[in-house]
């Protein structure tokens with residue numbers, strides 16, 4: 001399998017276009033599962049397959065990855081009958097682009113490998129279907145525009161939404177059907193089952209722009225299953241340091257609320273950062289929380305303006321405080337900030353396993369391997 005992937009690697013983009021072309025021609029019923037604009041997804045499927053090839057000798061991670069992928073595919077509407085169709089078109093594409101490297105032995109290895117992966121995905125989906133819906137229909141019950149292209153959107157899912165503070169959720173809007181994007185709830189689970197997201201309209205992000213500028217009270221969105229490992233370890237006695245840039249404050253706020261709910265009063269230090277004071281987002285909310293909780297310290301830093309308070313980027317400001325070696329760190333925000341803050345905290349002696357942040361890319365593509373490793377940011 002590896003040898004053929006190495007051969008098709010340079011033709012990956014063409015191969016993926018070919019794969020979708022024959023899939024939709026031979027099995028037109030699958031077209032409706034995918035978004036109209038397939039540019040983003042094209043690359044994802046291939047990367048998913050490459051990940052499988054990467055993990056082919058790592059049984060535990062392979063099963064974990066495929067299980068997660070299979071559960072997640074419920075929200076796409078994938079059913080058992082689709083797997084042979086996808087497998088057939090995938091192998092036909094590989095055969096075409098691998099050329100002479102596609103020997104009977106290689107073909108047999110792929111048939112076998114795909115068969116196992118498909119089994120694990122289908123089994124995980126079946127297990128998941130016993131206890132959870134594929135998607136949660138959720139009504140927007142509040143929409144607050146907070147300036148600077150950011151909106152706070154509260155939704156009420158039609159069934160209990162089983163997320164843990166710090167996790168993220170995927171969302172599909174009525175305006176970009178079949179296009180799923182990831183956002184983090186900004187609070188611990190509520191008894192009334194509502195969930196609030198902080199969404200920033202990205203320049204090229206059609207979903208986020210619709211959510212910020214178009215969505216209104218009464219509109220319906222769909223939520224996929226919550227996921228993510230950036231959650232509080234209730235057994236740990238480490239103090240917490242939380243670092244948030246921009247709308248990265250959402251999961252941090254949720255984690256602080258969760259820390260308050262536990263009643264353990266372990267010290268939590270929050271650093272919020274932005275380029276200018278005006279862009280500092282979520283500071284007032286966090287300051288209000290710090291007035292209620294003596295164990296919570298909130299500091300804000302701006303990097304591109306002279307102000308009375310802290311000046312500099314978050315990684316730089318972190319170096320001025322501490323020591324952090326006895327802390328558990330939660331980082332959330334732009335990838336460059338998270339990477340630098342992680343490096344700064346590592347230099348200060350926090351072991352990697354005590355520095356947590358969300359995956360930067362398509363979560364399912366990263367989740368199987370250690371989620372705390374540094375990768376690229378989620379894109380809308």
Ligand code: HEM
Pocket residue numbers: 030033034035040041044045047048049052069072073076077078079082083086114117118121178179180362363364365
């Ligand atoms: C070995 C089998 C498969 C692998 C490795 C695979 C891999 C992936 C990956 C990695 C993603 C991106 C996940 C994300 O965005 O969160 C994805 C998305 C998707 N897959 Fe699969 N998949 C497989 C089988 C199938 C089958 C059988 C169907 C049904 C036709 C399917 C339909 C979809 C759809 C509709 C999406 C979402 C497209 C989008 O977000 O743009 N997949 N797949």
